Amino acid sequence: MFTKDTGLRSVQREALLIEDPDVKEFGGRVLKEEYDGRYFRVTDNTARSSKSDAGIEKRTINEIIGKSRKWDFILDPYAGFGISAYIFSKNSERVVAVERDWETYSLLKENLMGIKNVECVNDDNTAYLQKCIEDGVKPPNLIDLDPFGGPEAQFLLTLEWMKDGAILCTNGQIEGVYRNSIGIKHLYPWVDKYAGHKATKWAEKVYIPRLRGLAKEKGRELRLVHSYAHPRSLRFIFELGAFEFGKETKDELSKRPRFLDWFQRVEQPGFSFE
Ligand SMILES: C[S@@+](CC[C@H](N)C(=O)[O-])C[C@H]1O[C@@H](n2cnc3c(N)ncnc32)[C@H](O)[C@@H]1O
Secondary structure (H helix, E strand, O other): OOOOOOOOOHHHHHHOEEEOOOOOHHHHOEEEEEEOOEEEEEEOOOOOHHHOHHHHHHHHHHHHHHOOOOEEEEEEOOOOOOHHHHHHHOOEEEEEEEEOOHHHHHHHHHHOOOOOOEEEEEOOHHHHHHHHHHOOOOOOOEEEEOOOOOOHHHHHHHHHHOOOEEEEEEEOOHHHHHHOOHHHOOOOOOHHHHOHHHHHHHHHHHHHHHHHHHHHHOOOOEEEEEEEEEOOEEEEEEEEOOOOOOHHHHHHHHOOOOEOOHHHHOOOOOOOOO
16 A cells, blocks of 8 residues: 655755754754744764654654653653653653763764653663663653664563553664675575565564564563554554553554555555564
8 A cells, every 4th residue: 555644754854953053062963943933952873863764653643652642751862862852751750861872872862861751871771771770770660662673672671671551662683684795694594585575574474473483582561552664664562461552542553554655555565564
């Protein structure tokens, strides 16, 4: 199915970026990106969420999820420049935004300055998750695992820590599957059969069962509530254990597109992520 509702075209997206004339740091590569009437300082890397339709859809979905209830604690362990953490801060008592890269972290901290319920941490997220588990910290109600590649180690740590809650999860390995790139074959040696538009089948037949298998290993039940696929990233919304999204939220999610960019234009016969 071809849906047009996938955000802005790239020309319009670039028009939202304003180079900061006063910028001296990071070689003058800092740009300003507008979101929700605020300016976020970003560099031109793929952590900038307006970079693709998938990033723009992520913001819309995060807005829907964020406002679905009053959350106690949201963990954003791949915080990037902080747009998702900002969205989550509107409806959560507390948000922790973890970012490993120093340059990105510096901008994250600045972008979220003055938002009192957000705490920024410059650390590797596996180290952060491990420490929280060891220290017996109360788990979050929502975690957003949003890497460039795959978050399996972080997913396992999340399942060790959280019993009930929402898990939002991105996977960027689909780009390697879609392009049949050599880099993905050490993980999935037989992956050739999912090249091109069949990459969405890889999500259905391989990746979701893999996440479910990890959950089962940890004795947790995972339910997929929504997903969408872009040639460069997959995004999944899961309920974990006793946690459930309300009907209104599920209805709202069900109206969002499931396929973005090139995937919209190819037939998806009988495709389902379930
Ligand atoms: C896709 S971007 C995140 C975008 C952000 N979630 C948003 O929606 O605005 C991924 C970010 O995670 C950071 N990152 C990657 N691996 C990490 C790790 N192990 N620990 C902490 N941060 C990590 C990267 O530096 C990058 O800024």
